[in-house]
Amino acid sequence: MKIRFYVGLLFGLFASTLLNAQTIDEEYNAKIKEFTTDPRFLPSSVLGVVDHPEIPSPKKHFGQIIGAPGVMHGTKEIYAYYQLLAKKSPYLSIKQVETTEEGRPIYMVIIGNDDSMNRLDHYKGQMAKLADPRITSPDQAEEIIADSKPVYYLNGGMHSTEMGSPEMLMELAYRLVTSEDKAITYIRENLIVLINPVSEPDGRDKQVDWYHRYTKARTDYDDNFPKSTPYWGKYVFHDNNRDGLQVSQGITKGIFKIFFEWHPLVMLDLHESVPLLYISTGTGPYNEQVDPITIGEWQIMANSDIASLAAQGMPGAFTWAFYDGWWPGYGIWVANNHNANGRFYETFGNAGANTYMRDLSNARYAGDPATSREWYRPDPPTQKVYWSARNNINYMEAGVLASLTYAAHNGEQLLKNFYQKGVNSIQKGKTEGPKAFVIPKDQKDPAMAAYLVNQLRAQKIEVHKAVNGEKEGDYEVLLDQPYRNLAVNLLTEQNYPKEAKFPPYDDIAWTLGYLYGVEVEKQDSIAYDLNDLKMVSEDAVYTGEISGSGSNYYLSYTAQNTVLPALYWLKSENGKAEIHVMENEFVAGPDTLSMGSFYFKGISQKQAEYLTTNFGLDLIKGSEQPKSEETHIVTLPKVAIYHTWFNTQDEGWSRYTFEQRGIPYTSIDKDDLKAGGLRAKYDVILVPRARGNGSDFIHGVTTEFGPMPFTKTDEYPSHGFPDSSPDITGGPGFSGIDNLKKFVEEGGLIITLDNSTNMVAETGIVRNLESYSASGLFHPGSVVTVKIKQTESPVLYGFPETFPIFRGNGPLYRVDLKDRDMMLLQYGTKPLKDEVEYTGPIMGMPDQEIEEKAKPEGGKDVPYVRSGMVRNEQTIIGQGSIFNIPVGKGNVLAFTFDPLHRYLNHHDAPLVWNALINWNHLK
Template sequence: MQKIFLASLIYGAFVCSPVYSQSLDQEYNTKIQEFTTDKRFLPSSVLGIIKHPDIPSPLEHFGTIIGSPGEMHTTEEIYAYYQLLADKSSHLQIKQVETSEEGRAIYLVTIGGDDSMNRLDHYKAQMGKLSDPRIINENQADAVIEDSKPVYYLNGGMHSTEMGSPEMLMELAYRMITSDEKAIKDIRDNLILLINPVSEPDGRDKQVDWYYRYTKARTDWDDGFPRSTPYWGKYVFHDNNRDGLQVSQGITKGIFKIFFEWHPLVMLDLHESVPFLYISTGTGPYNEQVDPITIGEWQVMANSDIASLAAQGMPGTFTWAFYDGWWPGYGVWVANNHNSNGRFYETFGNAGANTYMRDLSDQKYAGDPATSREWYRPDPPTQKVYWSARNNINYMEAGVLASLTYAAHNGKTLLKNFYQKGVNSLEKGRNETPKAFVIPKAQKDPAMAAYLVNQLRAQKIEIHKATSGEKEGDYVILLDQPYRNLAVNLLTEQNYPKEAKFPPYDDIAWTLGYLYGVDVEKKDSVGIDSDDLKLLHEDVIYKGEISGNGTTYFLSYNAQNTVLPALYWLKKNHQNTKISTLKESFILESDTLGIGSLVFNNISKNEADHIAENYGLDLIRGSKQPESNQVQPITLPRVAIYHTWFNTQDEGWSRYTFEQRGIPYTSIDKDDLKSGNLRSKYDVILVPRARGSASDFIHGIDPKFGPMPFTKTDDFPSHGFPDFTPDMTGGPGFMGIDNLKNFAEAGGVIITLDNSTAMVAETGITRDLQSYSPSGLFHPGSVVTVKAKKGSSPILYGYPETFSIFRGNGPLYQVDLKERDMILLQYGTKPLEDEIEYTGPIMGKPDQPIMEKKIEENEKVAPYVRSGMVRNEQTIIGQGTIFNVPVGKGRVLAFTFDPLHRFMNHHDAPLVWNALINWDHLGD
């Protein structure tokens, strides 16, 4: 390692406080200086590591300091160090709070002074009182605040390639429990510090193995080599920080458990992506339901941190120009959503412990070069920087120490703000509209209504159930509650401003009623007597009902999410069952069953009861049988889900969705496509969204880096899961693409979602789809209106003519006018111009009457955007949403959006389930 400077002056200035009498760890502090590449990157606050007589430092324990070149630690090593600290010091505790999908522990570390550690339950209870102003009044709150300590939470290791925070936090913990320097004692005595050392342990271990297996030996940052392991968690990659509304993954469940147990005033998430330290405030627009107090705290804390690092001579610290502040589904937004404060850092990481020359010339934030001096970045970095892992540790730790110092000195203000935000929410609920939301009992998919209730309860939103009267069975959310703002945020439409200067950082709409296909009513008055409402204390389960008489069972189909899993369960447990779909309406006594409804023959009462109870489906018994020409037998398909090795994000969500729904599948990759013989193994191949081009799909990771095995070995035990390969490089190649085309020509169905449609359109699997790039269209993730163009298609069974879907920016395709019957669903309700019948004069037929153009009623009343924002929406209206393209004996079912997006848009998913139920008669 090149040693560029001697930092003795900075070092001496920090440690020569008259109250500082402990023995310094000269070797540790010298190594910090050695591994820091520029004196401007060495803050005085990170020096002064002491040599404790009883508690081993990271240097004593690991043999190297934190941030040493070439050194990264696994979760087992990290947790063992914290356990050692807990054994040696009464100032630190560690306990498990959650388990990851792969079985690794997620831990919480608690640090505090003697008083804090002796009275943890007391201080935890005090935060609980302040979280709900209905428990204590204003005068009581003052007394509680005086006897409370702010709780501050640090989140490490969320994104696995951002490897510095799990390292830094170990050094910080050692500093916190050993140093008697006044600044550290103030933090220890005045705060309770919570640390989640590795919030995504599965990805951490994979990435550490990846570093030692592949990237430690590399010397050039810009050599194009993949810096990341192909998988982080079992299912979720970078989107593990987009799970705060779904609460589906272990990482999120762990963060939520910690929050609701402790109610930390601040949650700081430690990320790495930009030079040198970005402190979150965002460019806006800010989420409209975040209390203005929180937004003010973002600004004050960010500028306090910047000032602290500036006082230590550190360049490249900035705020504002990255991120926006709109999407509420990030992990630590559990704080912003619940009257606390969620914020994050982005430091400059190297995806490991190598030192690289980094070029910043192409990096821009909010349109400005990363190297320009701006009001929000008063001391910018140079265009090139020689950057080490220790530099990253220094910036991260100095920022955290500054933020903890601010909280320690302003604890009473933060506590008062926390309580006041709850008061503000209550007052809004009592004085503003809406006053309540009602989820009616009558729903097209009652099981999804129950799911919505449970998702709201996971956010600690209070829900009542009407117990009598005409509203009996309805769910009621009264808005005079502490988390009123979050309820409004989740259940009303989002109105993202079209004039926003910078593009949004993520999705801009999340109205859960739309995404789940559940009717939710806004109420300006409650209209239900409080005696008729019962507060829910447990999650709800919808159990279907069975009505009527007879030996045949029917299901009125409304695209319920649980139908396909029920069919697979039934076929697995009773292979002689005959299941059919109705090809036309069928009258069964007082019920009219629509097209797509299901007929069950040869099933027992116990099996029907199981389906109703466990899948939340209402069944009808009848003695009348449809004619054979009125039904289509169901043959459930053998399904494969394809994944690339260069992008596994969305196929992970697809796998997760299938497994949560109980739909069997086989995971396949490039090697399976190259092997061929696909039709003998599978009936349907689902190709989830995979960011990249058709060329990426064909050729995959550049073979010049190969071979690159992803296999479990003694040296790399975390690799090889959830899939393995002897070589990640290369793709299926042209032979694999040809085999996929042969699969369709032999009668198989290929389902492509969003960007993966480019693969079939641009590789020749079908030549019918032509790319369409509308001028000026900007379509961030929003809920929009679509209309059935071929309503008889089985893909649209259970859906009305006009409904909503969720769509983000993605590719669009067109087909020739003569092939428009391939379009099953279109965006908006108006047809394309070339589809509007000509009504003007015709030369050669002068007597032809000239007719006025008819405007359909739904074209007048159905806006395209239901929640979110789309610019130049007129360029997408009329374009195809889903294409059903024949390829030989089979089909390509091409979606131009993702109906399996992040386990969020459950209302859209049955479009895929319909394809699986009806896979063998999509051309009827």
């Protein structure tokens, strides 16, 4: 007993000595208390910031603590602080992982104890071994787990108006490398913590400049003043968290690089929107291909975090009632899709560092008031809260510390779970159907088949290619691999339950074969000799061929995505070349070319070969020449893409798509419409989807707060890109709308996508379109069937009679029966009631003979919903999906869906490309 007593006494004295060896920064802690508006918002875990003699705290470095009123830091300041920490502390390092579209670096910070930092490559290697159970047996896994450390990844600054996480993470990093508190030491010793300090640096700098330029002086949160800069990234606004399937933007590439280098067991994305702290689990329905182990981890970790905050007396933490857990394209879903655990927080942010009175009385989540006491919210907030930036920091940091603590104490279980999820995936691939997917070599757009292969490989899904035998050239995805569930998720139809109680959080269908226009076959057995398969180890590229003989070149058109950029290239190389579009079928030797195919006159063999090699197009040589009256010559248009200043989300995706495809355009805004003279400058004006109605389009951002320049200055250097304006308030006004109408009357083409069709209909640019409200229709983003109504329309060249498109909850329009020839494409395959021919008796006429119509192939109609879910679909079937409305000498082509949605539905995009190719032949 005496020995135990003295050992305990000595240990207590030693611990006390360690504690006393660290001086608490009383001023820092006093400021935390000062800037926290209520003691209930002040958790004990964020106090105790130490005064380190060699490593400067944020207060020493910046002159203010994190969360100080009116203080927000740009990326250069943030990165400089981490670089200083890396110089001063052996526990932290920083390296660049990616570069944004505007040239800013994206960094990753690594934190761990001496052992972790000295053996980083070892621990990365251990995680890679656990990620693939094919190379690691269960016995080996046990040994690896015993010599591994869980990696925990924190992602900050994704959504630029959610400004707190890049601030908080600096204070957290300082705490993790300086504190000798027992809880912090345990985290440092048992975890490797990765921090992405600002995952969207372009938007961060724009938003910090916006805050200092405009919103820092505001005193009322609900005064309707724009809290956000009009642009975040060069292309993508809030959808930067919807890029996980495309992997198109720098932010996503950075997140993916971090994940696949480290295989973190948990990824926590830090967001701000709802009061006071939401910890993700979601209401469901959960994605069917997420391993149940991950779903269990969501629940236990969320409840552990809530319990930790409750133990510190903090109200307002909740789970369940926000988000669903269905769509796999969020940034941190790279974890859920690859056998790790992706989570997120939503804290209550003020879009800056101001303190506001916030009213929660109208906030409801999953039908319940935000202030009600529920099983998932045991300690609700009051209806009004006086909320500061420091409050937000406190909640975010306390939650993160709780989550890191859980991971540090349960690391062995998390490592086992990670390995087991890979085992489960491989086992499913062996025992359940399908066993494989085949992407046949024969495709209507072979270049898109290669693109699909590359997108699968970007997700680390293994793809093989048949290199021998009769199926040589086919691609095969064998499903006995660690990411089998993701492959199934991406390549099969989604079945969102119609009876789901709450509306989905985002799109509910993403079947890549449909979205890319690529045939993908499910196989319940392996169709190839495995010896004939070779792993695809580099990007797939489709190289076209030239067949036939003769002096003329033809292209059989099947709505290939690369045709329009190929035409622009050809005309830039050879201004004398003539490009003819055939308006009827044409026989060239053994080939019958469909309407819409191309005849090239005056191009060289070298140019033809370039089209095959660089654009993946198959050309045909022949001696025949089509009659001139059966073709029209392509005059490639001068295209403008219009953007509003109040909503730039989708025009950014349109610009990105045009640039990726190599289609030249000019970006224009309200000032260009007001200036007029549009027809002299442009042939086509594309108006991408933008929220709002005709009034919003006319009047734009309210002039109540104007003028508001978005221009680059010495004080605000990040503004003015990708577009600038001396005043973003106001819209084109009635004069601008009149100029737009003159543009089309003088022979121009306006293309409106989805919600922007409101603009032409409600402002009177077109008079034929009438808004249609489909009773009870609920149409979240799904893949559905459409049918061609006007078979000779150039907009529909290359498409079969029925095909799938992607559509969300957009507006619907209709035209009178007498104008039904303006309706090019319809939803579903059945006609509207007023289009069904009357077959009954007619007084004064002899009885009619009724012809029995042939049934569709197989005796069944093509289902309307291909992937996803639509409620009351009968109310949309037969309605128009594309309208071609003549206005003066020109046309308005009005879409009621978005064929350029998030750079995802590539199969739909050629409907726009067709319009551009044939812009002056749409009458």
